Amino acid sequence: MPVLERDPWRLQYFEGSPCPEHVKIPTDDPDCWMLYPSDRWVYDKLRIAWTQDLACGPHGVPPNTYPVFSKPIINLRGMGTGSRKIASAEEMERFSEPGHMWMPLLAGEHVSTDCAVLGGRIAWLRHATGSPWTDGMFRHWRVHAGTMPVLASQLEVWVAHHMSGYSGMMNFETIGGTIIEAHLRFADQWCDLYGRGWVEALIELYSSANWQYADVNRVDGYSVPLFARHGHDYRHPPPALQEEVRKMPSVSSLQITFHQGKPQASHAMPPGGFRLAVINATDLEAAHAARRRLASAWSADLVLDQTQTEQELS
Template identity: 70%
Template sequence: MPVLERDPWRLQYFEHVPCPEHVQIPTDDPDCWLLFPAHRWIYDKLKIAETQGLVSGPHGVMPLSFPVFSKPVTNLRGMGIGSRVIRSGAEMEHHYQPGHMWMPLLTSDHVSTDCAVENGRVAWLRHATGVAWEGGMFRYWTVHAKAFPDLGEHLARWVSAHMSGYTGMMNFETIGGTIIEAHLRFADQWCDLYGAGWVEALVRLYGEGRWDFADDNRRDGFSMPLFARHGGAFRHPPADLQEDVRTMPGVASLQITFHEHKPRDDHAMPPGGFRLAVINATSLAAARNARLRLAQAWDPEQLLPQD
């Protein structure tokens, strides 16, 4: 299957859609780095900051004011690994780390946006927001049917200015309209919530260089994780329980988001918890009901409170 998917629980979105063998569609940043050398510079977060005129610098250059947000210049594994708020010069010295940078601490709305790009032009986009929890976790994400006009126009201008010649998907993480991360891929966690025919349009974009998707029937979607405490030993739920959850009313998909036989520490997880599953649904109530049903597969003492 030409969709390059490293997480087997997401193959369900692509395995039944025909795709020419010569077409390669990345869903993970290391693959994007290899496939698009002319545009891999976007994984340099210092450069992303500079394109927007943000005051920023590498560790070793002292900020003129605090607080600042510190993070790796390049991090292809994601999940906020290695990032922190730094509130003083003394903290800056204490947390000095080669390969890290600082930038302004942004505190407004955090939005994830998937874009289809045709030759440096945004042809389609969709926004998602998360309800933040603790320890880098989110309670759930909403994939919005509505447009965010100001943000959409800002991203379209940025793409037009900086992505000449690029055709494919992009994902942007923004806070208050400021780009904090850019990726040469889409968010494969909830692509099933974009509507019927979206994956077929994805294949056309990479195979033919054109975006053609009927997007007239948008509706809000919801993506809800189930987290456990770090340190436990976890097995996948029984197949019949998984099938029960997948067929519950309003459930679009179920992802069991860990490898049974892979060491726990080799999973890229937020510091607050170990993600066991993600449920995509067409309503919050459907997602919560499915999560309660799925949670019966594990010892409740291992699970984090869900609400």
Template identity: 70%
Template sequence: MPVLERDPWRAQYFEHVPCPEDVSIPTDDPDCWLLFPTERWIYDKLKVAETQGLPAGPHGVMPEAFPVFSKPMVNLKGMGIGSRVIHSAAEMDHHYQPGHMWMPLLAGEHVSTDCAIAQGSVHWCRHATGVAWNDGMFRSWTVHARPFPVLEERLTGWVSTHLPGYTGMMNFETIGGTIIEAHLRFADQWCDLYGEGWVEALVRLYAEGRWAFDDGDRADGFSVPLFARHAGPFRHPPAALQEEVRLMPHIKSLQVTFHEGKPPEDHAMPPGGFRLAVINAADLESANVARRRLSSAWPAGLVLHQD
């Protein structure tokens, strides 16, 4: 499968779509780093901050004002690993960490945006916003049908200026319209919510360098995770229960998002909990009903109920 999918639970979105064998489509940042050496600089979050004129610097350079947000300059695993808010110079000294940086503590809407880009020109965008829970976890994500015109204009200008020759997908995370992270890939957690023919358009972009997708039937979609307390080891739900959940009304897909044979501590998970599964659906209440049904596969005291 030329789509480079490291998470086997997401192969379901790509395995039935034809793709030329000489085409490689990354879904994970380490693969992006290898495939796009010219553009890999965007994984340096300090450089991304500097392209926007933000006050920022590495640990060891003291900010002029607090609070600031601290994080690794490069983190290909994601999940907010190593990030924190720092409120004072004394706290900055205490939490000094080589390879980490600081930037302003931003306010505003946190948006994840997927973009299809051909030769530095953005041809398509979809935006998702999440309902934050605690310790890096989210209750749900909404993949919006509506455009975000101000944000799209800003991202389009940034891409044309800084990535004029790039062709492929990009994912941006923004807060209040400011880019906090950029990735040379798309968000494969909910790509099945983008509509019929989207994966075929994805393949065409990488195979032919052009974007052609009929996006006229956009609809809101919803992605809900199921978390448990950090414990384990965890077992996958019975196959019959998984199939029951997949066949429930308005459910688009089910991902069981962990490896049974891998120690829980070796999975990249947020501090607040261990993600057991993700359910994508056309209706939020239907997704919540399916999540509750799926949660019966694990002891009630282990599951973190988030409805």
């Protein structure tokens, strides 16, 4: 399939859109790494920090002040794997690992921005903000109908300066306007919320180096995950229940986000929980209702209640 999708639960977004066989559209960072060797430097998070003049360094080079945020310099698996806050020099010594880095512990809104880029110019973008929960998990993401003008301008300047020869999709994660990660792809978790015709525009971008998308009648969308406790053998919910959830009001799509029968260690998951599913919808309360209905497929003591606090989960 020309759209390179490693997660079978997301093939639903692309199966109905014809794509020339010679076109390769990556949705996963390892494929991006192989397809774009001259631009793969964007996966070096130290380099991303340097482009913004941030205080940062690899483990072994001590920060001048604490707390800092620690993470792998390159992490193609995603999901916050190996990341943590480090509050002191003693903790830095205890958690120091080869291949990891530190940078400022940022504050502000956590935003994911998908961009269509043509020769270093952003032709389209859409923002999503995460509602953080605990231990690398999110309560939900909101895909905004509106644009964040200040952030959009910052990204336009960065792309023009650093990506002049690149055409394709990019995704940026920012906190308080600072880029923490860049990807040579889009966030395929919620591309169905971008509107009718978006996937066709995506295919034209990669097949013809052209971006034509009217993008009218935008509405806010919501992507709500369902997490459960690590260390248990989970099975997919019954097909009838999945179909029921997909037909619930305002639900755009349902993803069952794990491989049944594969070891949990083979899944990239945040430290706090094992993600069972993602529900996309155009109404947040409707998404929560669908999440509760889907959660009935598993034992209640294993499913994590996203209304709980950090203390209640511990």
